[in-house]
Amino acid sequence: MRSPKREQSRFLQPLNDILGTQANVRLIRTLSLASTPLTAGELARRADLGRTSIFPALRELESIGIVEFVGAGAQRQTQLRERHPLATGLKDLFRAEANRFDELTTALRKLFVESPVRVLSAWIEDVNAVPRGTDSVSLYFVAMPEDKERLSDYLNEHLPVLERALDLHVDVTGLTRSELETLSRIRGQALDNPTLLEGVPPVGLLSSSTTGAAKPAPVSHAEHDARARRLALAIAVKIKRDPGLIRLAEHRLERRSQRASPRERRELTEWLRVLSTMSPARLRAFFIEDSERATRLRQSLPALSLLSAAERQAVLRSRTDAEVIAAVTRQ
Numbered sequence: 001m002r003s004p005k006r007e008q009s010r011f012l013q014p015l016n017d018i019l020g021t022q023a024n025v026r027l028i029r030t031l032s033l034a035s036t037p038l039t040a041g042e043l044a045r046r047a048d049l050g051r052t053s054i055f056p057a058l059r060e061l062e063s064i065g066i067v068e069f070v071g072a073g074a075q076r077q078t079q080l081r082e083r084h085p086l087a088t089g090l091k092d093l094f095r096a097e098a099n100r101f102d103e104l105t106t107a108l109r110k111l112f113v114e115s116p117v118r119v120l121s122a123w124i125e126d127v128n129a130v131p132r133g134t135d136s137v138s139l140y141f142v143a144m145p146e147d148k149e150r151l152s153d154y155l156n157e158h159l160p161v162l163e164r165a166l167d168l169h170v171d172v173t174g175l176t177r178s179e180l181e182t183l184s185r186i187r188g189q190a191l192d193n194p195t196l197l198e199g200v201p202p203v204g205l206l207s208s209s210t211t212g213a214a215k216p217a218p219v220s221h222a223e224h225d226a227r228a229r230r231l232a233l234a235i236a237v238k239i240k241r242d243p244g245l246i247r248l249a250e251h252r253l254e255r256r257s258q259r260a261s262p263r264e265r266r267e268l269t270e271w272l273r274v275l276s277t278m279s280p281a282r283l284r285a286f287f288i289e290d291s292e293r294a295t296r297l298r299q300s301l302p303a304l305s306l307l308s309a310a311e312r313q314a315v316l317r318s319r320t321d322a323e324v325i326a327a328v329t330r331q
Contacts, residue, residue, distance in 0.1 A: 014086065018066050023049060023057040028066065028080070032094040037070050037077035066090075100166055101127070105195060107162050108139065108170075112198040115154055117147040120177070121202045123194035136169040136293055140183075141198075142205055148174045149266070156269050163277050169286075171293035172270075177205055227316060228298040229288060234315045234328045235303050236284040241329070243280045249303040250275050256302065271302055 008016055019025050026047040031038065034046075044051040058078060061067040068081040080087055105124065112122050125138035143151050152174045159170050175183060184191055184206055191202050239245050250272060257268040274297070278286060286294055307315065307328070314327035 014064065014066075017064050018061065018086070018090075021057065023047075023054065024061060027054060027057055027061065028090055029094045029097070031067060031078065031080040032091045033098060034079070037079040039077050043078055100168075104137070104162070104166055104168070105197065109197050111155065111158055111162075112141075115151060117143060117151050117154075119143050119147075119151065119198050121199035121205055122197040123202055124197065126193035127195070136171050136291060138171045138173065138292065139197075140173045140175060140194075140202070142175045142177060142180050142202065145176045148176060149262070152266060153269075156266065156273065160273050160277055163273070169274070169277065169293075171291075180205055181207065225295060225298070228295075228301060230315050230318055230324050231301060231304060231307070231312065232287040232294075232298050233321060233324045234311065235301070235306050236287040237325050237328050238306055239280060239287075240284055245306050246275055246280060246283065249306060252305055253302055267297075267300055268302060271297065271300070275303075 018028065026049060027043065030043060030047045038046070040054065041051055044054050047054070058067060062069065066081055066084050066086065067078055070077050070079060080091070108122075108124070112119055120142040122139070122141040125140065127137055139155075141151060141155075152172060155170075155172050159172070163169055180202060184203075194202060253268050253272050253275070257265050257272070260268055274283065274286065287298075288294070304312070311328050315324050318324045318327055
């Protein structure tokens, strides 16, 4: 990012300095949510920062007046300075941020309580494992084989309202018990630190033979995935030039959904959720991100109709992102 043309006043725009670095944001967030002063070690642990690295940031924040030290020596602790005029506003901001996840889990638990079918287990994958820049959470559930599709349809019908309200996206994966065993072998981390929503913890449904260390999955279909990503990048480029194409893709998907098979309709419904709830900028990023959901949905890519036949051929011949972009921006 380029340096600002001129400096702004610390008095008029103090948030530039208070929230100017990620370390500052983490420290202010932690202190805003803490009910008591924190030692340096505890503050570093909660903020997920190195203990020695927090001191320069704390000294800067103290000089601004937003934090203060209490005690002395080894017993010295840090707290948000309540008398600072922005302290209450910052507390409210970070509490609202923290409440967002609570609102999500509360709403999802309500959905499962009101579900027409019984779920054996439902959980959110460890949100701290989500790659930075990915605005989605992974929701898993385990149900009887005869109930899995019905429950998926139920969730896909009710989730858009929640996604719009919280400005996030929920990637739903329905499993049978045998599929859970496979997931555990391939992606054991999906069962680490889950936020349980309903039923029993997922590891409680595993047989003893699959509760050991997870084995890495062999890489497969690499070229197919690479081709799908190139096509998705091309669509993202076209959408950037003409955001109106998003609505056109929605109309085409709605018409296609009317004559699709039940299985295809579920996938089209998920794509419609993506198109109708993501902002254009977020949608462009989603098309090419490396998340599990984006990779899976790229395998169908119904918005492919936004590319002409000539553009598709040119994109598939491309080997770099620059070549893909050039293939769809030539006049």
